[in-house]
Amino acid sequence: METLITAREIGKYYRMGEVTVKALQGVSFELYEAEFVVILGPSGSGKSTLLNLIGGMDKASDGELYYGNTPLHLADARTLTLYRRSVVGFVFQFYNLIPSLTAYENVSLSAEIAQQPLPVREMLEQVGLADRLQHFPSQLSGGEQQRVALARAMVKNPRMLLCDEPTGALDYNTSIQVLRLLKEFCGTYGKTVVVITHNIAIARIADRVFYLKDGRLARIERNENPLPPEKVTW
């Protein structure tokens, strides 16, 4: 399996007045192609910070972070933008759709800037929203909005999907639906999916689980038999 991301002793520090807050320190790992990784940890453990670093939204203060052979920790803003554009797809807890664009348009917006986008309509059909194309975000339920957000991330045909609490604002049934889509994207298209959550149950569908605590990577566990999403309960 090809290595997508290599992190060596990375850290992220914020200065807040007199004190330096270490949001993340000494974290090392690899991410491989077509694997499903769940990052677990309580609030404030540094999950989102780590995701931001992997996604090129932020730069590490310490250590080395590579995408293939590209050093992300040294990259300039232009390179990072290009990286986000072509390699990464984001899914957020609160969907963050553009309120003034319809479902179809939100997905098209993303397709427009991708190098090899997947068909917009097909993506929306895949997430089960073929009949909601012309709806605005305000006319969609939370689960539907999150599925649009998923389609928007997937349509770019990224190598890696980064999801920050994608089910955090959803009920159980909708959550399972979203997780199934993520799992499918990983399996069918052979993409890497990273999901942040503090819901331990979700960890059971992952190939590997990263445990974060106080800004450090406590351990990495491999799941020999990941469960299909519909088998998971909480």
Next chain:
Amino acid sequence: MLWRKMLRDLKDNKGMYIACAVVMVIGLLFFTSFSMVLVNMEEARNNFYYYQNFADGFAEVKAMPVGEVERLRFVEGIKDIQGRLVKDVRVVFPGREDNVYLRLVSVDPGLLNPINGVRLESGVPFDEQGLSMWIDSKFYRANGLELGAEVEFVAEGKKRSLRIAGVGVSPEFIYAMRSAGDLFPKPEEFGIAYVPYQTMETFFREQGSVNSLVFKLAPGADYQAVEDRLKLELKAYGLKSIYPRKDQASHAILSEELEQLKNMGRSIPLIFLGVASIILYIMLRRMIENQRVQIGVLKAMGFTDKEVVLHYLSYALVIGAAGGIAGGLLGAMLSGPYTAMYRLYFNIPGLESRFLPASLLLSLALSLLFSGIAGYRGCRAVLTLEPAEAMRPRSPLPGKSVLLEKVTLFWNALNVQGKMAVRNLARNKGRSLFIAVGMTFTFALLAMSWSMWELSERMLFDQFEKIEIYDVKINLSQPLDRSLVERELSGFPGVKSVESKAEIPVTLINKWKKKDVVLLGLPAGSELHRVLDADYRQVQLPGSGVVISERLAQLLDAGVGTELTLESLMLKEPDSPPKVVVAGIIPQYVGVNAYMELEALQDMLGQGEIVTAAMLKIDERDLSLLHEKYRDAAAIAGLEDRAKMLRQLRELMGSYSATVYIMLLIGMVVGFAIVYNTSVISVAERSRELASMMVLGMTPSEVLAVIAFEQWFLSIFGMLGGIPLAKLMLVGLARSISNDVYTMPTALGMMSPAVAALFTAFTIWIGQRAAAQKIKSLHLADALKVAE
């Protein structure tokens, strides 16, 4: 897709963007219409001047034999020179009581390309018998004349008549006023007639001579040098005046009008575009603040900084383009009636309202430039926003006690809403400043428009209700002895009092600054032409020295005590000009004059006790008798009725009031745009805060009270700031409007601050109604949800 997002965002906030665009449209409407009219007028004028061979210089003499004129051709620097007779005659229209005058100007029908040639609009050449004339088109139309009609007039006491063979105009009389004292052309009372010299000379005793010269300069010749040479040549023929084209009445007024148009075409659009840009800037900044999460998402998706900035810039550019096109088209439409209005006063053949694509494009470019700058400055914040940071909700602004809390008396008087409002103002200094500045602009615009209205009333009516308060003024055709004039007139039935005055054309010089003005010699303590200071107190003219108007003082850079050199062809010894000391400076809104005590003036001129005009108080009943007796007297050039003058002024002001109403309306629209937008922005970006208040149990009107309190509180400071701004704008406007005919006062009118305050308050109130609507429609649950 971002394009669609932008269009939808614009649509969702259309009220705000339309308000902003309207301000821009108004500015560009002025710009396009002014510049189109300007270009059309300039082109028509230049063509007309060129093809009709408009003179470079003019001279007036008592009398010069026709044969002598040829000799002047050889004066160095002269390319061509022609002599002619120019005489005013009274027209006899059967059944008309008023005095109608024609200025007869002799022409030489044999010349191929005469100087100041007449462009015929219709008609035929002069007939062989010498019984026809051409007449100026404005007079022709105003009096309902027809080709072939006979016009009867009185020349040197004898009735004569000529047939109208043609209708046309020469470049010398584009703006035809009988005397500098007239404020505007009155084509039904005064016109120009062009008569062959051979015909005209037989009407007057100056047979075989001319009294006016027009000349063209040779290429590269210096006017001043030519004038000096001509002065020597013409001295023997009683040179009365000699002046370059720039001082020729019609040309000077047209040039000033065009200059004013140019200045206004620059300053007014600039004010409006400036205001629109500020509104746009604030709107974009607020929008970017509100859309920071969306910006974060776009950046996370991989949109580059440039793409995101361009996206937000497109809002500004779309507004700019819409405003530019709408303003440009409306301006182009307006330029038609606007040109027509100019055609009423200025007789320029070939003046058409042509559509100029260049002006439209320039208007578009201007609006794109302004909105582009405002837009870029407004959305620059996008660049510094890191995607990860943008996605986090902004940390709340620190709430802290404000300085005003120390003023316990004030603080304790406030209820909770009031306290909240005051703290909000201090926390959001940028927003507070914007609202206050908006109100400052609104107030200043309104105060300025109203002031102009008040001031123009004062400007014109002061002159004829407080300063010149005679019933009739009789202008003499040549200087006469004072006692002779006063004796003659005081014996006339119904005359209550007579005063005479001298109006002497002079050049006043202070170092390198010089100005041609009419010096008024008034009897000490004159009751019929009073000299007043700013507080309407009569100023006693001193036994020596000269009193000058404020504008003249400014033009000459002179103060009380400055010594001026006085040149005049009316001096007994014009070659040794005397010095006069400025003894006082007075405001003067109509005309630009210098004043001297009559006897002191007569002493200085050394031509005896001469006067050039008489002013009378007379019983109204005897007025027509006076006209009857004197209108054809050779010694009298004309009679001016003050009552008639006032009537005409009222008519003029009546048409002017429409302009002021439009200005006021524009002020209100701009004010409304500012106040409405600030209210709506204020509600939108505080929806969470306002919703929280409502969740706590406050009613929508209680919530509105908080915002309203903020606005009223700020408006006090805004309006106070508006007073000096209005004053500043007036000074700027006065500078671009004032000329030798009108000087605009720059003091704020008495009523204008009150009127402006009232209108501003009204605008704020309307803006708050809009805010109230938004508050009512706030969706509590949505507003309190996380993120946005």
